Amino acid sequence: MNTNQNKNQNELGALWKKKSKAGMSFLSGYINDHDGQRIDVVVFANSNKKNDKAPDYRLYVSKPLESKSKAPVSSKPETKSKPVVEEVEDDIL
Numbered sequence: 001m002n003t004n005q006n007k008n009q010n011e012l013g014a015l016w017k018k019k020s021k022a023g024m025s026f027l028s029g030y031i032n033d034h035d036g037q038r039i040d041v042v043v044f045a046n047s048n049k050k051n052d053k054a055p056d057y058r059l060y061v062s063k064p065l066e067s068k069s070k071a072p073v074s075s076k077p078e079t080k081s082k083p084v085v086e087e088v089e090d091d092i093l
Helices: 003-010
Strands: 013-019 023-030 038-045 057-061
Touching: 013 038
Parallel strands: none
Antiparallel strands: 013 023, 023 038, 038 057
């Protein structure tokens, strides 16, 4: 079996380095659950780490921002909402 094929079969997802508008570095990407369903995730450094047993990073399900204004109801199908943070490439992490 090809090494690349074996690696892809074991891959759970992918992450990309990003930076928020406020300058905070994080990872954004997805994981696949046991049924193969894609789950969008974000990973942030644990800024409240109090001891060595506390995790260095925390993983969260990424949820789209909810619109603050009430838009008129449309018969058009919904489009995917924008991510919670603006994605900007970053070499830090």
